Amino acid sequence: MGIGFACALLAGSAHASVTIGGTRVVYPLEQREVTVKLDNDSHTPSLVQVWMDDGNANAKPGEVKVPFVITPPIFRMDASKSQTLRVMYSGEALPQDRESIYWLNVLDIPPKANAAADVSSLQMAYRTRIKVFVRPAKLPGKPEDAPAQLTWKVAASKDGKGQAVSVSNPTPYYVSFSEVDVQSGGHTFKNEEGGMVAPRASVVLPVTKMNGVPAGAKVHYIAISDYGGAIDGDATLGQ
Incomplete structure (x- = not known):
């Protein structure tokens, strides 16, 4: 059967x-x-x-x-x-x-x-x-400009054994990422999961093997537009 x-x-x-x-x-x-x-x-x-x-x-x-x-x-x-x-x-x-x-x-x-x-x-x-x-109608700004307005800081990883990045979003738009890299001291530390930060909120994104990265390191991100395209940007990692 x-x-x-x-x-x-x-x-x-x-x-x-x-x-x-x-x-x-x-x-x-x-x-x-x-x-x-x-x-x-x-x-x-x-x-x-x-x-x-x-x-x-x-x-x-x-x-x-x-x-x-x-x-x-x-x-x-x-x-x-x-x-x-x-x-x-x-x-x-x-x-x-x-x-x-x-x-x-x-x-x-x-x-x-x-x-x-x-x-x-x-x-x-x-x-x-x-x-x-x-x-909603008449939200201030443009969604494609939202990624450039984010602020990035060093954060503790969830397991407490390393570092992560905290990203804060002051805009009324969701921002999604396909890629986030932190570059410091000749090394590149990658977020391999992507992520999303809600409007007027913050989120901690894991970054593989990131440790000892100081404030002032470079963040490179690829955000995703309304049409699924890439929005490349760079920011400075705060403390």
């Missing part, structure tokens, strides 16, 4: 047949809706389920209350076809002086590789999860 297993994985779009047309979504809060394009790049159909969460990656569809509605929430995508999602703000109160953030989840469930009754099969369901930045 055949045994089928369905496994939902936190996987990037490189492993999934269904891909999202972008690495992030920006939702201007004054707009009634935004659209997100999906493409099925495979030669087979997929069953697709979409939902949003508020930061809990383990939340199942329907478990988290978010101020957005997505249509269609579940659908079949034929091979080599596209589907447009409509994301609509439902009107609940959100901060007007800074961005808010949610996450869009796309679960891609391809057909079984072998549906024969006497063959065991492993059916993999791939999930792609991207950020949705909710942007």
